[in-house]
Amino acid sequence: MRSTISHNFRGDILTSAGLKEGEIEIKKETPKASLADLRDEFILEGAFKMKWTNDPLLHLRFDETDFKRPTLMVLDTRTVLLVALLDLSGLMRFISY
């Protein structure tokens, strides 16, 4: 079925959601990683720092300013609720992989 959303509009929505085109391609391989250690407590006990961001593009990405101790960026709650509108509006459902 042909998408009713134009390429530019699709790109704009993806940018607003903080996603890149290639990032959400379906991978042939299933990613293998344990999520057991992905806790703020465990991460902050080690070398990494954690920091809030209001840029959805940086969510779950590293800030490499201090390359010896990278900072893991996490989207703050207020921005999560803002970008939630994209999902609640139903637009994300029409963005194909």
Next chain:
Amino acid sequence: MGLDTYLDELLLSHSLFFGRSKKPDHTTATSTTPKLRGVNTTLIEDYQKYWSEDISAVHITDFPIYGHRLQTIHQRMTDWRSLEFWHSWNHRPYRDSLPFYAFRFALILGVLSMVTFILTITTLGLNIRWHKDGGESGSPPAPTSTRSLFYQGQLKEEY
């Protein structure tokens, strides 16, 4: 296939990072005390209570959108090694922590050995000086660790 899991993944990622901190009494592994300041625990608790299933059963395949980023974080945590001496002392690696503790233990032993060595050398020097002075200005200033030298001094006085 649409990105209809977007909001769910956002909230699930928050729940994953901040909704599994241990309580101070370590009785359960649910939310309440995230380490990072500014976490909206109410939102996470509501999400865990009403929207999501058991957080401990979450797998990376539940994140079709953010799975790649989570995998990268996991990989970075696995690969991280300290590049500086101070980091080696301060920050425990996320994986294979044995060398970290072995390094600390070795360093403490090394420092203690060095202090003992310096004390022995100092004491030896003081004893030599005392012997050269004729040993008439009282007992040598020897700590217990060099008691043998002290006894040697005592014997000389007696004879």
